[in-house]
């Protein structure tokens with residue numbers, strides 16, 4: 001069933017906080033929701049679908065629904081695939097709206113790892129002690145960063161991807177972040193800055209890693225009828241794909257991501273090709289995440305991601321594929337260690353022509369947002385959405 | 393080396409107990425399916441290839457090669473995390489131990505060894521062959 005254009009993104013909001021001292025998780029969810037609904041021209045009373053992931057406090061969506069005073073819900077979804085959850089939620093909202101199960105879907109995210117003093121990337125994290133895989137992995141000290149580092153090491157081995165090529169991803173993000181007043185890291189960095197920053201887990205340096213930040217955001221997805229009633233700012237959802245990739249019984253290949261599966265599904269639904277995309281929000285937990293995902297999404301042949309991202313090719317106004325023009329997770333924001341929602345936000349801004357003028361892509365009628373969740377070197381959830389103007 | 397790296401006790405359940413008991417006997421155990429004949433990792437009762445529950449334990453040769461690795465520097469004692477592809481064809485997460493971390497390389501031949509966890513459970517690790 002092709003759902004191209006069966007729903008629109010009518011409102012977005014990015015919570016401005018980057019260190020949530022004195023602000024609770026529930027408050028960030030709710031303030032983000034209020035902001036996105038105001039952006040759309042809607043209110044809580046209009047919301048009949050609610051979507052959240054594991055960052056929401058309470059049992060699934062229940063506590064946040066109560067906190068926000070949602071009383072007209074006909075559909076809920078608390079799918080959690082880590083940082084990619086919110087890109088999946090956009091797709092699931094599209095499905096629910098197309099089936100008539102709801103017409104105004106609210107998606108929220110919040111996190112405060114900084115305020116909580118969490119060593120997000122370098123401390124072992126066990127999501128569920130009773131998961132069947134945990135015993136065979138946790139004893140060896142896997143962390144977020146050393147898992148992505150193993151992917152980078154293997155990619156380097158197979159394809160010759162260098163530290164300098166990975167560094168270009170961060171350089172491009174920093175060029176964009178300088179224009180974002182809310183970005184955590186606004187200083188423009190060079191390839192030398194990245195490769196000379198402290199080694200965290202070979203071959204990833206500190207500046208190959210995303211920021212740890214508090215914050216949140218929200219997205220309002222609506223039916224074509226509701227979108228029409230709200231004016232002409234709504235962004236059309238053209239295609240969606242989701243996939244889970246795992247260790248496949250021990251026959252592993254960590255040189256690609258689930259984007260290799262979710263991307264083609266999204267392109268097919270949208271009826272477009274990678275070369276048609278004017279702007280891409282690509283999950284950037286680490287520089288290697290971007291290099292592998294760019295290959296998976298067909299922006300270059302497999303193994304050539306390192307060369308593709310080099311020499312400013314991801315910088316708006318210079319390169320062939322402007323990416324993460326808000327500064328991305330590498331420089332702007334990675335609320336709650338879950339960067340998928342902010343990826344959708346900047347893609348919406350680009351299609352609306354509301355990105356910062358210094359990074360706005362000219363005539364941006366077609367944009368892509370991609371989320372990665374879990375771990376690139378074990379099991380991950382990937383999701384791709386393709387967005388376009390209302391007339392697309 | 394002054395301080396030695398410590399290892400957490402693995403959570404053990406009814407599906408994994410034989411694996412860890414085997415490690416305590418100095419054996420790296422794998423599971424093979426009695427129906428489709430394929431080995432899988434991590435070991436589980438239900439074969440992920442054909443969903444049969446007729447899976448059986450057997451002892452691995454202990455030989456493998458490094459598929460990928462990383463030296464984790466942000467740790468009190470830096471350590472090498474790795475994926476090792478066993479001679480039996482499956483790849484498992486592990487640590488490379490008893491060697492210079494900076495001398496580890498992809499495709500390097502390694503063999504199984506065992507280290508005790510904090511609670512005395514033996515854990516399969518690998519060291520240069």
Ligand SMILES: [Zn+2]
Pocket residue numbers: 425426427428429430439440441442443444
């Ligand atoms: Zn089988």
